[in-house]
Amino acid sequence: MTSVETLTVHGLGRVAEPYRDIVPPIHLASTFERAADGSYPGGRVYARDASPAYLEAEEVLRQLEGGAQSLLLASGHAAASAVLQALDAGDRVVAPHAMYWGLRKWLLELAEHGHIQLAFYDNTDLDDMRRQLAAAPTRLLWLETPANPTWEVADIEAASAMAREHGAMTLVDSTVPTPVLCQPLKLGADVVLHSATKYLNGHSDVVAGVLVTREDSPLWQRIRMMRALGGAVLGPFEAWLLLRGMRTLHLRVRAASASALRIATELEAHPAVAQVLYPGLASDPGHAIAARQMNGGFGGMLSIRVKGGEAAAREVAARVQVFKRATSLGSVESLIEHRASVEGPGTRCPDDLLRISVGIEPVDDLLADLRQALAA
Ligand SMILES: *Cc1c(COP(=O)(O)O)cnc(C)c1O
Numbered sequence: 001m002t003s004v005e006t007l008t009v010h011g012l013g014r015v016a017e018p019y020r021d022i023v024p025p026i027h028l029a030s031t032f033e034r035a036a037d038g039s040y041p042g043g044r045v046y047a048r049d050a051s052p053a054y055l056e057a058e059e060v061l062r063q064l065e066g067g068a069q070s071l072l073l074a075s076g077h078a079a080a081s082a083v084l085q086a087l088d089a090g091d092r093v094v095a096p097h098a099m100y101w102g103l104r105k106w107l108l109e110l111a112e113h114g115h116i117q118l119a120f121y122d123n124t125d126l127d128d129m130r131r132q133l134a135a136a137p138t139r140l141l142w143l144e145t146p147a148n149p150t151w152e153v154a155d156i157e158a159a160s161a162m163a164r165e166h167g168a169m170t171l172v173d174s175t176v177p178t179p180v181l182c183q184p185l186k187l188g189a190d191v192v193l194h195s196a197t198k199y200l201n202g203h204s205d206v207v208a209g210v211l212v213t214r215e216d217s218p219l220w221q222r223i224r225m226m227r228a229l230g231g232a233v234l235g236p237f238e239a240w241l242l243l244r245g246m247r248t249l250h251l252r253v254r255a256a257s258a259s260a261l262r263i264a265t266e267l268e269a270h271p272a273v274a275q276v277l278y279p280g281l282a283s284d285p286g287h288a289i290a291a292r293q294m295n296g297g298f299g300g301m302l303s304i305r306v307k308g309g310e311a312a313a314r315e316v317a318a319r320v321q322v323f324k325r326a327t328s329l330g331s332v333e334s335l336i337e338h339r340a341s342v343e344g345p346g347t348r349c350p351d352d353l354l355r356i357s358v359g360i361e362p363v364d365d366l367l368a369d370l371r372q373a374l375a376a
Pocket residue numbers: 075076077078100102103144148173175176194195196197198207208209329
């Protein structure tokens with residue numbers, strides 16, 4: 001099989017006739033011609049059902065994750081929605097306490113209005129996960145690892161096996177590790193979700209989402225239908241930009257991971273920092289599992305808790321010069337944010353926490369910026 005790196009650089013390696021384009025053309029058509037006999041010689045009817053615009057990006061992602069099929073959607077949230085809408089009314093979802101804030105809010109909203117039943121487990125506690133799975137028949141186990149914004153690590157292999165024993169399918173939000181560092185389907189997960197807005201695209205200029213399934217199934221066919229009928233399709237230009245961004249995926253992810261480890265290591269010893277949350281640190285409780293299921297790095301995301309509480313943390317964020325103060329993650333430019341105030345009321349995020357998305361700038365520039373911001 002082609003390596004992950006070569007796959008991201010070359011995509012499917014096809015060249016387009018008649019000019020032998022080295023990069024794929026952008027297919028803008030919303031509709032496709034029907035032949036006199038009523039058939040569709042191009043194999044496409046209408047772009048909401050299936051468009052050549054995103055076939056190549058989908059196929060690259062399918063191969064990167066080692067899955068059977070994949071779907072590109074209009075955002076990470078649209079990908080999650082397609083899965084949740086494909087469930088039956090009242091199906092039970094078991095999700096981690098720490099997870100991407102917007103999706104946690106979405107699950108709570110759906111549960112409040114009776115669309116799903118919902119229970120939470122402690123991210124790092126397999127016994128708690130087992131108790132929640134055993135408490136009532138469960139359709140879907142949700143994993144995110146490392147999990148926003150505290151980067152707890154879950155054991156994908158053990159969790160997927162446990163879910164299967166309890167008749168549940170496992171979905172892994174693998175936005176942060178990307179397929180460069182972790183391939184959840186190979187560890188037994190059923191479906192992988194990405195906010196392609198983040199590392200996969202990598203340049204803060206596309207909002208997109210991806211689902212990849214380990215095997216075709218009736219539920220997967222319903223998920224596919226939720227895109228076609230729910231209508232959250234990605235635009236052709238965004239799909240093309242995503243493919244372009246993915247050409248450098250492995251370089252960006254490895255560079256960010258190496259810099260994040262260096263930053264985490266140095267800040268762990270900094271007198272103004274109370275705690276560094278990063279699974280790459282040997283002192284991190286999730287380190288051993290992360291080392292086993294991640295390959296070649298621990299990702300570019302870390303958080304620091306600043307001594308002096310919320311005010312001190314916000315002052316550090318106010319002083320950065322190289323980092324940008326912005327939400328989101330996984331882009332070439334480094335970002336920092338006071339996470340609790342972004343999440344707002346109901347947040348579980350400590351108010352002294354700064355979330356850091358490490359980009360691909362030289363790590364010495366990033367460290368110098370953080371040191372001067374922490375010095376006051
Ligand atoms: C951003 C993000 C999402 C949501 O994706 P959107 O593309 O913003 O809809 C989901 N999970 C994780 C881990 C994220 O970082």
